[in-house]
Amino acid sequence: xxxxxxxxxxxxxxxxxxxxxxxxxxxxxxxxxxxxxxxxxxxxxxxxxxxxxxxxxxxxxxxxxxxxxxxxxxxxxxxxxxxxxxxxxxxxxxxxxxxxxxxxxxxxxxxxxxxxxxxxxxxxxxxxxxxxxxxxxxxxxxxxxxxxxxxxxxxxxxxxxxxxxxxxxxxxxxxxxxxxxxxxxxxxxxxxxxxxxxxxxxxxxxxxxxxxxxxxxxxxxxxxxxxxxxxxxxxxxxxxxxxxxxxxxxxxxxxxxxxxxxxxxxxxxxxxxxxxxxxxxxxxxxx
Amino acid sequence: xxxxxxxxxxxxxxxxxxxxxxxxxxxxxxxxxxxxxxxxxxxxxxxxxxxxxxxxxxxxxxxxxxxxxxxxxxxxxxxxxxxxxxxxxxxxxxxxxxxxxxxxxxxxxxxxxxxxxxxxxxxxxxxxxxxxxxxxxxxxxxxxxxxxxxxxxxxxxxxxxxxxxxxxxxxxxxxxxxxxxxxxxxxxxxxxxxxxxxxxxxxxxxxxxxxxxxxxxxxxxxxxxxxxxxxxxxxxxxxxxxxxxxxxxxxxxxxxxxxxxxxxxxxxxxxxxxxxxxxxxxxxxxxxxxxxxxxxxxxxxxxxxxxxxxxxxxxxxxxxxxxxxxxxxxxxxx
Amino acid sequence: xxxxxxxxxxxxxxxxxxxxxxxxxxxxxxxxxxxxxxxxxxxxxxxxxxxxxxxxxxxxxxxxxxxxxxxxxxxxxxxxxxxxxxxxxxxxxxxxxxxxxxxxxxxxxxxxxxxxxxxxxxxxxxxxxxxxxxxxxxxxxxxxxxxxxxxxxxxxxxxxxxxxxxxxxxxxxxxxxxxxxxxxxxxxxxxxxxxxxxxxxxxxxxxxxxxxxxxxxxxxxxxxxxxxxxxxxxxxxxxxxxxxxxxxxxxxxxxxxxxxxxxxxxxxxxxxxxxxxxxxxxxxxxxxxxxxxxxxxxxxxxxxxxxxxxxxxxxxxxx
Ligand SMILES: Nc1ncnc2c1ncn2[C@@H]1O[C@H](COP(=O)(O)OP(=O)(O)OP(=O)(O)O)[C@@H](O)[C@H]1O
Ligand SMILES: Nc1ncnc2c1ncn2[C@@H]1O[C@H](COP(=O)(O)OP(=O)(O)OP(=O)(O)O)[C@@H](O)[C@H]1O
Ligand code: SF4
Ligand code: SF4
Ligand SMILES: [Mg+2]
Ligand SMILES: [Mg+2]
Numbered sequence: 024x025x026x027x028x029x030x031x032x033x034x035x036x037x038x039x040x041x042x043x044x045x046x047x048x049x050x051x052x053x054x055x056x057x058x059x060x061x062x063x064x065x066x067x068x069x070x071x072x073x074x075x076x077x078x079x080x081x082x083x084x085x086x087x088x089x090x091x092x093x094x095x096x097x098x099x100x101x102x103x104x105x106x107x108x109x110x111x112x113x114x115x116x117x118x119x120x121x122x123x124x125x126x127x128x129x130x131x132x133x134x135x136x137x138x139x140x141x142x143x144x145x146x147x148x149x150x151x152x153x154x155x156x157x158x159x160x161x162x163x164x165x166x167x168x169x170x171x172x173x174x175x176x177x178x179x180x181x182x183x184x185x186x187x188x189x190x191x192x193x194x195x196x197x198x199x200x201x202x203x204x205x206x207x208x209x210x211x212x213x214x215x216x217x218x219x220x221x222x223x224x225x226x227x228x229x230x231x232x233x234x235x236x237x238x239x240x241x242x243x244x245x246x247x248x249x250x251x252x253x254x255x256x257x258x259x260x261x262x263x264x265x266x267x268x269x270x271x272x273x274x275x276x277x278x279x280x281x282x283x284x285x286x287x288x289x290x291x292x293x294x295x296x297x298x299x300x301x302x303x304x305x306x307x308x309x310x
Numbered sequence: 311x312x313x314x315x316x317x318x319x320x321x322x323x324x325x326x327x328x329x330x331x332x333x334x335x336x337x338x339x340x341x342x343x344x345x346x347x348x349x350x351x352x353x354x355x356x357x358x359x360x361x362x363x364x365x366x367x368x369x370x371x372x373x374x375x376x377x378x379x380x381x382x383x384x385x386x387x388x389x390x391x392x393x394x395x396x397x398x399x400x401x402x403x404x405x406x407x408x409x410x411x412x413x414x415x416x417x418x419x420x421x422x423x424x425x426x427x428x429x430x431x432x433x434x435x436x437x438x439x440x441x442x443x444x445x446x447x448x449x450x451x452x453x454x455x456x457x458x459x460x461x462x463x464x465x466x467x468x469x470x471x472x473x474x475x476x477x478x479x480x481x482x483x484x485x486x487x488x489x490x491x492x493x494x495x496x497x498x499x500x501x502x503x504x505x506x507x508x509x510x511x512x513x514x515x516x517x518x519x520x521x522x523x524x525x526x527x528x529x530x531x532x533x534x535x536x537x538x539x540x541x542x543x544x545x546x547x548x549x550x551x552x553x554x555x556x557x558x559x560x561x562x563x564x565x566x567x568x569x570x571x572x573x574x575x576x577x578x579x580x581x582x583x584x585x586x587x588x589x590x591x592x593x594x595x596x597x598x599x600x601x602x603x604x605x606x607x608x609x610x611x612x613x614x615x616x617x618x619x620x621x622x623x624x625x626x627x628x629x630x631x632x633x634x635x636x637x638x639x640x641x642x643x644x
Numbered sequence: 645x646x647x648x649x650x651x652x653x654x655x656x657x658x659x660x661x662x663x664x665x666x667x668x669x670x671x672x673x674x675x676x677x678x679x680x681x682x683x684x685x686x687x688x689x690x691x692x693x694x695x696x697x698x699x700x701x702x703x704x705x706x707x708x709x710x711x712x713x714x715x716x717x718x719x720x721x722x723x724x725x726x727x728x729x730x731x732x733x734x735x736x737x738x739x740x741x742x743x744x745x746x747x748x749x750x751x752x753x754x755x756x757x758x759x760x761x762x763x764x765x766x767x768x769x770x771x772x773x774x775x776x777x778x779x780x781x782x783x784x785x786x787x788x789x790x791x792x793x794x795x796x797x798x799x800x801x802x803x804x805x806x807x808x809x810x811x812x813x814x815x816x817x818x819x820x821x822x823x824x825x826x827x828x829x830x831x832x833x834x835x836x837x838x839x840x841x842x843x844x845x846x847x848x849x850x851x852x853x854x855x856x857x858x859x860x861x862x863x864x865x866x867x868x869x870x871x872x873x874x875x876x877x878x879x880x881x882x883x884x885x886x887x888x889x890x891x892x893x894x895x896x897x898x899x900x901x902x903x904x905x906x907x908x909x910x911x912x913x914x915x916x917x918x919x920x921x922x923x924x925x926x927x928x929x930x931x932x933x934x935x936x937x938x939x940x941x942x943x944x945x946x947x948x949x950x951x952x953x954x955x956x957x958x959x960x961x962x963x
Contacts, residue, residue, distance in 0.1 A: 200742035204803070206702055208756035208810065209729035218755070222746035357825040456913055472915045502687040502916075503852065507896040507909055529826050532898030536906050556902045566827075573830035574900055575859035581878050582837065583859060587830035591795050607827075 047298055050291030057288055061107040069101040073256040081274035093277045094266055102258040103284055109259040110285070111236075113174050113243045118235035120174070121181030122189075122228055128182070129189025130224070134197050134216055143190070147183045155180045159242070160251055168254040173246060177239050188231045189224060196223045226300065233296035237289040244285060260285045317389070318345035319523050320369075320491060325383035327361070327368045333596045338364040340547040341383075343622070348490065351517065351524040353538030353555065355531060357592055361547040362527045366493050370408055371400040387491070405436045409484030409522075411513075413496040415476035419468040425479050426452070426464025432486050451482040455512055474505035478512065485516055492517060495527045510537055531574060535559055543567050546593050546603035553628035561637040563630035566604045602632070610634045647711075648846045649676040649699070649814060654708035656694045656870075666919050668694035669705070670870040673946065676814070681840065681847040683861030683878065685854060685893065687916055690867040692850045696816045699848075700732055701725060713813065730760050733807035737819040739799035743791035749802055750787045756810045771809060778842065779805045779835060797828035801835065808839060816848045821856060833860060854897050858882055863952075866890045869919055869927040872946055876953045886955040886962045889928045926957070934959050 060067075076096035084091045090099035132143035162176040196202065197220060205215045244261030246252040253259040260281045267278030327339040339361045346352050354362050367373040368381045369392065375381070376397070385392040387407070395403065404410070412418045420428055429451055430444030439447065445464070452460035455478040468476055477497060484492060494513060498506035514537055517524045528534050534541055534555065541558045543551040543566065551564040562568040569588045576583075590607040593599075601616040602608065608615065614633050622631045625638075656669035669691040676682045684692050698705035701717050710717045712732065720728060736742035743752055750772055757768045776783045779801045791799055800820060807815055817836065821829040833856060840847055851857050857864060857878070864881045866873045866889065874887040885891040888910075895907030910933040917923055917930055926944050929935040938958050946956040949963030 200736040200738060201744045203702055204742050207700055207729055207734050208759050209726035210759045219744050357827055458914060474915045503896040504892055504909055504911060530898060531900040535900045535902045536898055559902050570827055575855040577855050577858055577882060579859065581862060585830035585834055587834050588827045591797055591828060592825060
C-alpha cells in the first residue's frame with residue numbers, strides 16, 4: 024500500500040470530516056420536530072383544529088389543552104401543528120418556484136452575458152421596483168385567497184433574489200478554465216450549464232432556499248395579518264397571530280405562542296442555512 | 311567566512327513554526343539554522359510549500375502568535391534577540407534596519423496612496439524628515455531604481471503602473487531607510503524574464519552599493535545561481551543543504567538537490583532529450599513520517615533513512631541532511 | 645511534413661470601453677506541421693493565450709483564418725464546429741481551475757466521450773481506464789475522487805488524460821508546467837513527450853521557461869506585444885537569434901549554473917508598452933537597441949531570411 028501511496032495519488036485521502044457543531048443540534052432538532060409533526064398531524068390524535076368550543080374560549084395552557092385555546096375555543100396545539108403544515112408548504116414551495124424560474128434567468132444571464140444579461144437584469148429590476156408586499160397583496164386580492172395563490176404570489180416575489188444569486192455565481196464559475204475545457208470537447212451550452220455550472224450553483228442555491236423559507240414564512244404571516252393570507256378556517260401561523268392580536272390583553276398566549284414558534288423556526292433555518300453554506304464548499308471543507 | 315567581520319549580521323538557530331490546522335498540527339518550519347554576514351546574499355530555494363516564506367516571515371515577526379502560529383528558536387540580528395521584541399519595536403526595526411520586498415507588489419503597496427508618499431512615509435516616521443524633504447528623497451529614490459520621469463511618477467497611484475514598475479517602487483520603499491538586511495521573497499516570480507533581469511540587476515546593484523545583506527527567496531535555480539553567494543535548500547520545512555552557491559551546483563550532497571539539478575532541462579541539450587524526472591511528489595506536512603522527508607522519492611534510501619531523520623551535518627563549511635550524501639565516499643556522513 | 649494547422653492574419657482584440665481595444669494579437673501568420681511541437685514564447689501579455697484560444701475558436705478571432713486539416717475553423721458554426729472540436733484539445737496553466745471541483749475524476753475524463761456520442765458505458769469505462777493508465781494515474785485509486793483531493797501535478801495528469809481521451813490531433817498546452825512544483829515539472833514534460841510519441845500528437849507548447857521550450861520544441865515562435873518576431877527551428881533560434889527581442893530574451897534567461905556569466909540583454913531601459921496603444925512601426929522599437937527611424941514608420945513584415953527561418957525586423961541580427 025505504501026508503494027502505491029508513494030506512486031502518488033491522493034493528497035488528502037484521510038481528511039477528518041468536518042465536525043458537527045454542537046450548537047447546530049438545537050436548531051436542527053427543532054426543525055425536525057416541526058417537520059415531523061406537520062407531516063404526521065393527521066395520525067397523532069390531535070383534536071380537529073377547526074372544532075370550536077365557545078365555552079372554552081381563551082383558556083390558558085392546561086393539562087387538557089397543552090397550549091390553551093384561542094378566541095373561538097379551538098385547541099391551540101392542534102392549530103399550531105396544522106399551521107406548521109400550511110406555513111411549511113408555502114415556505115418550501117414558494118422559493119422552489121423562485122429558484123426554478125429565477126435560477127434559469129440568472130444562469131442564462133450570467134452565462135450568455137451580453138443581450139441576454141441586459142434583458143434579464145432589466146426584468147429583475149422591474150420586478151424589484153414594485154413594493155413586494157403590495158404586489159403580493161394585489162395578486163391575492165385579485166386571484167382570490169387560497170393556499171395555491173398565496174404560494175404562487177410569494178414564489179413570484181422570490182424570483183429576483185434567486186435570479187441574482189444564480190447570476191452572480193454563474194458569472195464567477197463561467198470564466199473558469201474547466202468551462203473552457205468543456206467547450207473544447209464540443210459540449211453544448213445546455214450541457215455546460217447543466218453539467219458543469221449547475222452542480223457548483225447547488226450549494227449557494229440550497230443555502231438561499233433555506234433562508235428564503237424563513238423569509239417566506241414571515242411574509243405569509245404578514246399577508247395573513249393583513250387579512251389576505253390563507254383563508255380561514257385553515258390554520259396558519261400568521262393567521263393565528265392575527266386572530267390572537269384581538270385578545271392580547273386578556274389571553275396573550277393566543278398570539279405569543281404562534282409568534283414564538285414562528286420565531287424559533289425562522290431562527291433555526293437561518294442558522295442551518297449559514298452552516299450549510301460553509302460546509303458544502305468542497306475546497307473550504309478540505310482545509 | 312569571508313564576510314567583513316566574524317559575527318554574523320543575522321543568526322538563526324533552530325527556528326520552528328507550527329500551525330494548527332483543521333487537519334491537525336502542521337510544522338511548516340522545522341529546526342532551521344543559518345548565519346548571514348553583512349554584504350552577502352543567501353539564496354533560499356525549495357519548492358512551493360517547503361516553508362521559505364513562513365521561515366523569513368517568522369524571523370521578522372510577520373508570522374507569529376498574532377497570526378495563530380507557534381514559533382520557537384532564536385533569531386539574533388546584530389546580537390539583539392528579535393524574538394523578544396514587542397510589535398512596536400519590530401515595526402521600527404522593519405522600517406529602518408530590515409527592508410522587505412514581496413512577490414506581489416500590488417498587495418504590499420497601498421492602493422489609495424500616491425507612491426511618492428508611500429516611499430517618504432518611512433523616512434518621515436523613522437528618520438524624522440519633514441514632508442518636503444521626504445518627498446524630495448522619494449523622487450531621488452525613484453530615479454535610483456530606474457523609474458523614468460520620477461517627479462511625475464511620484465504623483466501616481468500603484469494601479470497606474472506596470473508590474474515591473476510597481477516592484478521597483480516596492481524596492482525603493484524597502485531601501486529608503488538604508489536597511490542592513492534586505493529580504494526579497496520571490497521578487498520576480500510574477501514578472502517577465504526581461505523585466506526579471508532588470509529587477510534582479512537593480513536589487514543586486516543596490517545591495518552591492520550599500521553593502522546590504524540579502525535573503526533572496528526563489529524557486530528558480532537559475533536565479534539563485536546567478537545572484538547568491540550561498541544557498542540554502544529547503545525541503546518539507548527543513549534546511550536540507552547549505553553551501554556556497556558554486557559548490558551546490560558543482561557537487562550537490564543531498565540527493566534532493568542533486569535530483570532537482572538533474573531534472574532541469576539544459577539549453578545545451580538537444581531537443582527531445584528526456585528529462586530525468588524525480589518520481590513522486592513533495593510530502594504532506596501534516597502527515598510527517600519519522601524518517602527522511604525525501605525518502606519516498608530518493609534513489610539511495612536505506613532502512614536507516616526511514617527510521618530516523620537525518621540531521622543537518624556540517625562538514626568542511628557546508629551542510630547536508632542526509633545519511634548517504636553524494637560526492638563523498640560511501641556512508642561518509644555522520 | 646505538411647501543415648496540420650495554418651493560422652493566417654489572425655487578429656484578436658478585446659474592447660475595453662471608450663472605443664479602445666487591447667491589441668492582443670495583431671496579424672499573426674503561423675503554421676504548425678503535422679507531428680511537430682511548436683514552442684511559443686514571449687513576454688507576459690504578448691498574446692500567447694489569446695492566440696491559443698482564438699485558434700480553438702474560444703471565442704473566434706476578430707479576423708483571420710485558422711485552417712485546420714484543410715478546413716477553415718473560423719468559417720464553421722454550431723454543430724459542424726462542435727464536431728471538429730475533439731480533434732483540437734487544450735491543457736491549461738492552472739490545473740486545479742481547469743477541473744470541475746464538483747465532479748469525480750472518472751466523470752471528468754469520461755465527459756468528452758459522452759459529449760462526442762460514445763454511448764456504451766462499458767466502452768467508456770475501458771477507454772477512461774486506458775487513458776488514466778497512460779498518464780500514470782492508478783484508475784482504482786483515483787476513480788471516485790474529486791480534484792481537490794489531488795496535488796497540482798496529479799491534477800495536470802487528469803487534465804492531460806481528459807485532453808487525450810478523444811485521441812485528438814493537436815493539443816495546445818498553455819503553460820502546462822508553470823504552476824507546478826519544480827520537482828514535478830520534469831515528470832509532466834516527460835509525460836507530454838511520451839504522449840506525443842504514443843498518440844502521434846502535434847503540440848503547440850506555450851511556456852515562459854525557455855529551457856523547457858527548447859527541450860520539447862522542434863520549432864519556436866517568439867511573440868512580442870501581439871506580433872510575431874521570429875519563427876525558427878529551435879536549435880538555430882537559440883544559437884543565433886535573429887530578432888533583437890529574441891536575443892534579449894535569450895540573454896535574460898537565468899541559467900542554473902553559477903559559472904555562466906549573466907548575459908547582457910542590451911535592452912533600452914523601460915517597460916513594455918501598453919497593448920492598448922502599441923507603438924507605431926515595429927512594436928519593439930521603444931526597447932530595441934538597434935532601432936532606427938525606419939522602425940517607427942514601417943511595420944517590419946515577417947519575412948524569410950533563411951530556409952525555415954522567418955523574422956520580422958528591418959535590421960535582423962543574422963541573415
Ligand atoms: N497561516 C497558515 N496556516 C496554516 N498553514 C500555513 C499557513 N501559512 C503557511 N502554511 C503552510 O506552511 C507551509 C509552508 O508555506 P510557505 O508559504 O512558507 O511555503 P513557500 O516555501 O514560501 O512556498 P511558495 O514557493 O509557494 O511561496 C505550507 O505547507 C503552507 O500550507
Ligand atoms: N478577456 C480579456 N479582456 C480584455 N483584455 C484581455 C483579455 N484577455 C487578455 N487580455 C489582454 O490581452 C493581452 C494578451 O493577453 P494574453 O493572456 O493572451 O497574454 P499571454 O501572452 O498569454 O500572457 P501570459 O504569459 O501572462 O499568460 C494582455 O494585455 C491582456 O491583458
Ligand atoms: S537520508 Fe536517505 S532518504 Fe534521505 S536523502 Fe539521504 S539517502 Fe535519501
Ligand atoms: S525593426 Fe527596428 S526596432 Fe524593430 S526589432 Fe528590428 S531593429 Fe529593432
Ligand atoms: Mg512563498
Ligand atoms: Mg497566457
